[in-house]
Amino acid sequence: MPIFKILLLPCILSYGMQVFHLFPYHLVSYGFPTKIRKLIGTRYFNKGYAAYAGHLNSSFQTARDSEGHGTHTLSTAAGNFVPGANVLGYGNGTAKGGSPHARAAAYKVCWPPINGSNECFDADILAAFDVAISDGVDVLSVSLGGDPAEFSEDAIAIGSFHAVAKGITVVASAGNSGPSAGTVSNVAPWLITVGASTMDRSFSIYVALGNRKHLKGASLSEKTLPAEKFYPLISAADAKIADQSEEDALLCKPGTLDPTKVKGKILVCLRGENGRVDKGHQALLAGAVGMILANDEDSGNEIIADTHVLPAAHISFTDGEAVFSYLNFTKEPMAFLSNVRTELATKPAPFMASFSSRGPNIIEESILKPDITAPGVSVIAAFTQATGPSDAEYDKRRTPFNTQSGTSMSCPHVSGVVGLLKTLHPDWSPAAIRSAIMTTATTRDNNGEPILDSTNTRATPFADGAGHVQPNRAADPGLIYDLTVNDFLNFLCNRGYSKKNIQLFSDKPYTCPKSFSLADFNYPSITVTNLNDSITVTRRVKNVGSPGTYKIHIRAPPGVTVSVAPSILKFQKLGEEKTFKVTFKLAPTAVLTDYVFGMLTWGDGKHFVRSPLAVRHY
The missing domain is CATH 2.60.40.2310 (Immunoglobulin-like)
Incomplete structure (x- = not known):
């Protein structure tokens, strides 16, 4: 059975804006070589970045991962079998990547932001694609992207076309700008575009209110409160400093909370704008003993287990309404938080993450994107020890594993599946592999009901594509829909691309057909x-x-x-x-x-x- 190689371009798209981070190398330098079967090489690319930033010191001449995202995505795609994997003691078990016997190569193209946003430059992305193709990789896992753009202006679209032309399957993140419509990125028809959904394992914490109402939340809080001890409960809006707005205080932004109002209480914060873990940090600084983090309406029923720095429970929008109602109509509101526990076979699962970017494809609406969804919420994988699990300067904790959420996490799940299919069917084209994954996906959850969106309504293909990936079924799809490189070039012709623009994609001159209908693509x-x-x-x-x-x-x-x-x-x-x-x-x-x-x-x-x-x- 052949051993294939995976290229990882692991970066991250943040909620509402693009934020790119670093690639893995410290897997080896921090003593994690057993987590990757074969880490055959790492490279870094920074000439595009340097042309904009100016002179770079020696800290930029490295492929090391200082913030963990690259390590996490690499091990998800190709991590070896590792017993005893856990995050702060939770979720203990044997972990492995999607293709545990693959050889992995990592290519670093993103660097610290300049002027708040410029981090990943097209020149560096394209250079990495060129070198990866030359290195002979079989699969590219690209947890990287930005706002959707015309294909001729999109470095990932151009680079991935050349990879696909060489028989390399390219898997990319759909983006984390949901639930708004038309936000999906990496929409080229030669890519496999992956959305994010939940899995049937949860890290649960229970909130008990003084009115005997119990609510289920998510958390990976290492600290706990005494069993069944009730504490005073207060809305962060009511705990604001005099010169701060209620809106900012409710979001638990830095400098908005009055310690004299918060100390010794459980604080209720609203999700949005600033980081979830940082809200808890602000609550802790103000003297809170715990935090309840309630979703805003857009986030719906998506709750995420974060490594909070104090006892904390992340609850859904509906449950958050119940908490605020209790606060508004109770003279002395009280609550307590249970300990966190790992729960398996939770239902319903999967359902779509609210952050997962949605269709339609605003670049070419006739191509439905995303193509597929895969686990992307509270995913356990290897992590750097160069920073804490929250990636905050104040977080001095270190752990070899961490949970992260995003389409960056769902992308390498599918990349691992692609690797297995490539091993089983080395003659299949990238389009055939995508077809096998899409046409065998499930649109049902573990209750046998249609997969739900984060709003508890039925998810549409603009959220989950063809459905949730089923690796075993993809191995034997029965029939496939195939496409050739010429089909993709004809697609570009249909969009009115000139010979000059097509040369960005084709290694040789290409003459467009006199007629081509996208209806027959x-x-x-x-x-x-x-x-x-x-x-x-x-x-x-x-x-x-x-x-x-x-x-x-x-x-x-x-x-x-x-x-x-x-x-x-x-x-x-x-x-x-x-x-x-x-x-x-x-x-x-x-x-x-x-x-x-x-x-x-x-x-x-x-x-x-x-x-x-x-x-x-x-």
Whole structure:
């Protein structure tokens, strides 16, 4: 069985803005070589950064990871089996990456911010892609990105195209700017774009209010309060310093809290703007014995287990409303916090993280993004010992493992799956691998119900793509939707790219076809952006399994009728290809004010090849 190599460009997109951090190298220097089976090399790229920043001292001539994000993503993709992995004593067990026998290479392209934002420069990103391709990697895991941009102006899109042209599969983060629509990044059709969802393990802490109401929260607080001891409860808005606003105080921003009002109490803070762990730090500085962190409305039911510096519980928006209601209508509100405990097989799971960036794809709406979702909330993986688990200067704790959340964490989960598929099917193209992952995904949670969004409503493909990844099923998808490099070049031609722009992607001159329809672009999902009366699209599938007869099943989007011809596909041999047409018709009385969604499934009794449908009236 061949051993493949993974390139990691592990950086992070923060909530609401892009923030890039460093790559791993200190895995070895801090004594973690057993966590990665083969760390075959690290490189750093800073010439683009230096051209902007000026002279760089020796601290910039290194690929070391000083803040942990790169270590975390690398070990998620390719970490070895490590018993006894835990975070501050919680979640103890054997950890491993998605492809534990892979050889991993790390390429550092991001540096400390200049003028608050400039950190990762296109020249450095493209240089890393070029070297990685030359190094012969098989998979690129890119937990890196920014605002969506036209492909010819996007270094990740350009670099990844050249990688895909060499047969390298590229996996990228969807971004952490959700839940707003149209925020998904890394939207090129040759990439696998990954959103973030939860898993069925939680780090739970329970809040008991004086009115006997009990609420379930999340936390990795190392410190605890005495069992069942109630403390006075106060809203941070009511604990503000006289010259501060209630809004800033409720967010528990630095310098807004009055210690005389907070001391000895459990403080209730609102999520948003400043960091979750820093809110607890401000509460601790003001003398609080504990903190309840309540979600804002956009964050919904997504709660995250952070390594808080005081006893703290992160609760949902609905539970937060219950807490504020109790505070507003109780003369002497009281509460206590339980100890944290690790819980397995929690339900429902998965559901979408509110921070995960959403479609539609604002660069090219006919390509549905994200493609897939994977675990990206409270993920345990290896961590640097150069900083504390909260990455704050005041945090003097050190731990070889940490939990982090983001599409940066879900991306390497899929990268690990890609590595396994590459080992099983070395002849599959990057598009075939993506198809296998997408068409075998599940849209159901562990209750057997549709996957929910953070608002407790059904998640749409603009949140979870084709669904939640199922690695074992992806190994035997039955049928695949394949695409070639020329298909991707034709896609660029359709967007009106000139010969000069196409040369950014193609190694040689390319002549655009006289006609090419995006409706027939062989993507595993189908998006119709301009349905006025009737539209027909064409797709082509290849048999990569045993001979069989596939029948169509359609869950039509509301207000739309969908027909497929032929409705039966019979495959007699491996590699056989067949074409079918899908016709969408607007129902006579339908009024579509936004996208509607459905599902098209080919099944032979063993394999179920699913394609999400997204339709909008023109």
